[in-house]
Amino acid sequence: MPSLLTKSRNILGMNARNLKYIRPYNLKPAKRLADDKMRSKRVLRKGGISVPKLISKIRSRGELDDFDFSSLPNSFALKPNYGFGGEGIMIVYGRKKNVSNTWIKADRSVVTEDDLKTHVRNILDGSFSRMNIPDFAFFEERIQLLKLFKPYTFKGIPDIRVIVFNKIPVMAMLRLPTEASGGTSNVHNGGIAVGIDMATGVTTSAVQYNRVIEYVPKKRLLLSGIKIPFWQDILKLAVKAQDVSGLGYLGADIAIDRERGPVFMEINARPGLAIQNANQDGLLGRLKRVEGLKVKTITRAVAIAQSLFGGEIEEGIEEISGKKIISAVEKIKFIDRNKKEFEIEAKIDTGAYSTSIDTELAKRIGFEKTIDDFDQIDLSEYEFVPGSGERIEADFMEKYGKKIKKLENIVVVFSSSGSSLRPIVKTAFIMDKERVVSKVNIVDRGDLKYPMIIGRKDLKRFLIEVSK
């Protein structure tokens, strides 16, 4: 399988990551900084990067005994300082009314002061730290879920992981907490990893447990095509964080707060490899392309990243060709006779010249009278034989053209299922935000899947992506 081997040369494996990237580019002091969350947040803040606000910290059992839990705000996140993989994080969303020092979690379960104390004690004992070393606990401001992410998220907060190497962002993914991951965005525990097009910040493909998925589990909600807001800012933050942290091979974790916008969550000295599956592309190939590049400014670094590792998304093509990209089946908007907007699915048919719509659909958009009038006419006087089309059309229009309301023209269609005379009307519809005014023919498509097929005549401003 030589093709498989050449392709896998672009994939970054554990051995190469450790030996070629982490060892030489992430030196010990920087690694230690990354593992110490409170200190790294302090350093980031000094570097002008916005991080969640620290509320308070508990460094020992003595401090825990003296800690005044009533001083805590209504919502906060309790975290272990040396935690990793999102373990040991407890998030509360609000205080329970009329009960002192009791909070509520996302799943509506109640957290008492005693629960918090037990959790802090577990943190202090190192239950969630690397190598189980004794740890600190700290409380920080809770990030508020962005409305855009709400339907995609189970409990927790999604974050965006950006791999930065040599000051250039090379790959990014959106991590979505799921039921399986228990609300953490840890992709090893069942969180969803969604690849992001570097140029546009639009999500591409997604994986869960290293398997490709298209939809949010149990929902018909596409994971691709989500446009991440503040994309440029997120990339800039990631580059800046590399500068500040001294990690040459950095995994930057950035969340988006509903009010504050992008907030830096963590720097990671050993970013995982699952991001490759999410993007369906290897990291090694990308890392090699930016190695040795000398970049002077953050804006330049972001621009390089966007032009080198983006553009797989159609928007790029759309910009170049000036044409919209549509799929083989496209949603079409019409205005019905009561001036209300509605949507149907149409099949894009490059085998057809003009567009056809179903009789029922035509009635719905205000051609009921046209169809009724048309049906009144006795067509038995016409004999449909090949070549007779034009003559019949002309004859028909002369005789009945004026009598039928809103009729534009008539067309004789010879097809394998028999020949027919179809009325043509002029209508407008919206496809992929483009308004199309077209003369469409009306035919009974009642037993066909799509009430509309769109022919070549109306596709001049579009490109068709069949895999979409």
Added chain:
Amino acid sequence: MYDGFVEFAVSQGVPLSTVTLTLMLPIVVTIIAFFRQVVGIKAFGIYTPALVTFAFLAIGLEADSILKGAQYGFTIFVTVIAVGTLVGIVLKKFRLLYLPRVAIMITIVSLSTLAMLIAGGLLQRTGLASVSIFPILIMITLVEKFVSTQIEKGARTAVVLSTETLIISLICYFSVSWSVLVAFIQTYPWIVLFTIIINIVLGKWTGLRLSEYFRFKEITKYAEPSHKK
């Protein structure tokens, strides 16, 4: 037929089995390193599978049968992990601190192991009943590794890593019990120094692990022509 060095060691009162096992250790750890770096089987680091291998060896030596060593060792290992998993699930509800939790686990695991040994005796499997304390202790200490993995990475990972540990340990066990290899090492003990060279090569190995070809198969499957360059 023994090498001079081995004979010298034996003449100084070091038991032949000790000399042989010590010489086998570099081979065992090299096999484990190979499995990690090239095959991609993680197991619980290098120390645990090596210890488990030696527990198997000790059981096999006592039972005087290579197959029985694997058989009894396997039984004890699976018991320890199965009981560990069950107790872990139950203890999770009590929200105990780490060390007391591990202590309870080890207690229950040792009692279960003892019960299993007695059951072995009742079923006339005297070999199983008479397994000595050293290999049993090793197996029981596995529990700590298991619990910490369970807490940090979840029960699924803990079971996967245990299975990997078992597989690697069995492979190592059968390799170093292989009479041809044993005789070879006893004749040419200096050969073990070659493992250092092998490990230098492994330590510089940056290729994809075998497991990673599977992990990233989606990428190679869908890789677009534009990435081919």
